[in-house]
Amino acid sequence: MPAQTDFLRPLPYFSALSDADMQRVERVALERSFERGEILFLEGEPCAGLYALKSGLVRVFKSSPEGREQVLLVARPGDTFNDIPVFDGGPNPASAAALELSTVVIIPRDAILSLVDACPPAAAIVRLFAARLRRMTTLISDLSFRSVLSRLAKVLLEAAAADGGTPAQRLTQEEMAAMVGTVRDVIGRALRLLEREGAIKMQRQKIVVVNAKKLRDMV
Amino acid sequence: MELALPEVDDGKCEGCGDCVRLCPGHAVALIAGKAVIVLPENCDYCADCEAFCPSSAIRCPFEIVMGDGAGEDS
Ligand code: SF4
Ligand code: SF4
Numbered sequence: 261m262p263a264q265t266d267f268l269r270p271l272p273y274f275s276a277l278s279d280a281d282m283q284r285v286e287r288v289a290l291e292r293s294f295e296r297g298e299i300l301f302l303e304g305e306p307c308a309g310l311y312a313l314k315s316g317l318v319r320v321f322k323s324s325p326e327g328r329e330q331v332l333l334v335a336r337p338g339d340t341f342n343d344i345p346v347f348d349g350g351p352n353p354a355s356a357a358a359l360e361l362s363t364v365v366i367i368p369r370d371a372i373l374s375l376v377d378a379c380p381p382a383a384a385i386v387r388l389f390a391a392r393l394r395r396m397t398t399l400i401s402d403l404s405f406r407s408v409l410s411r412l413a414k415v416l417l418e419a420a421a422a423d424g425g426t427p428a429q430r431l432t433q434e435e436m437a438a439m440v441g442t443v444r445d446v447i448g449r450a451l452r453l454l455e456r457e458g459a460i461k462m463q464r465q466k467i468v469v470v471n472a473k474k475l476r477d478m479v
Numbered sequence: 480m481e482l483a484l485p486e487v488d489d490g491k492c493e494g495c496g497d498c499v500r501l502c503p504g505h506a507v508a509l510i511a512g513k514a515v516i517v518l519p520e521n522c523d524y525c526a527d528c529e530a531f532c533p534s535s536a537i538r539c540p541f542e543i544v545m546g547d548g549a550g551e552d553s
Contacts, residue, residue: 420549421545429542430540467543
């Protein structure tokens with residue numbers, strides 16, 4: 261197994277470890293590679309451990325029962341993820357998939373927990389924080405998609421109405437997200453849904469309102 | 480009409496190459512350390528590059544317009 265110390269040591273999780281503890285972590289760390297599109301782990305499954313991305317790009321996301329996906333994090337090299345279940349002992353709160361060929365180092369849950377074993381109060385606090393973070397994560401993904409649709413419909417109607425004499429408003433999905441109070445990824449899905457419903461048509465760099473009434477009914 | 484393309488802000492582009500690697504159409508290349516849409520016909524304006532650029536150097540703006548007959552009581 262390749263030595264992982266050079267990679268793990270600078271990560272915020274491990275920067276304060278003694279050399280002995282670092283060696284203990286390194287002994288049990290596993291390196292795994294995933295092809296583009298491959299799933300690293302699934303929401304609801306038991307937790308394998310803490311993931312640290314060595315190279316590549318990984319998408320961490322939650323899926324709703326209707327199949328909507330909410331991206332929580334796009335992990336880049338040096339990022340760690342899946343720490344909530346490591347500390348609160350629950351199942352994985354989200355899934356992860358490789359966006360390109362990616363190599364991760366997995367540190368089993370027991371090895372991470374053993375680092376706080378010596379200090380039960382700290383262990384209890386971390387467990388509490390992890391449980392709170394899990395609830396927040398669920399809350400975020402439950403935030404109503406409906407309300408996003410309604411606010412986006414309003415933004416589109418106003419922007420399209422401004423067109424007439426004045427140059428058409430040009431907005432990126434990021435800017436629409438900021439106006440609506442959501443993230444870019446959700447805007448992408450909302451636009452696709454509005455198109456499927458026949459309210460708008462996406463034409464390369466144009467969003468054409470084809471049925472203003474449908475949009476108005478959503479507001 | 481000319482093909483609309485993602486707009487790269489050379490001042491912000493760090494030349495990391497993420498957009499080059501991630502563009503599904505392989506439409507982007509680095510020229511003199513800056514992202515350039517070298518194969519415009521391969522770009523389908525999916526806006527992935529905008530999403531992944533860590534420096535917010537790429538923008539894929541959309542014009543928002545009212546379609547003919549979209550109006551009041553269609
Ligand atoms: S991802 Fe952004 S910073 Fe990196 S090369 Fe492309 S435009 Fe430049
Ligand atoms: S918009 Fe999509 S296809 Fe066009 S350059 Fe960006 S990533 Fe490539």
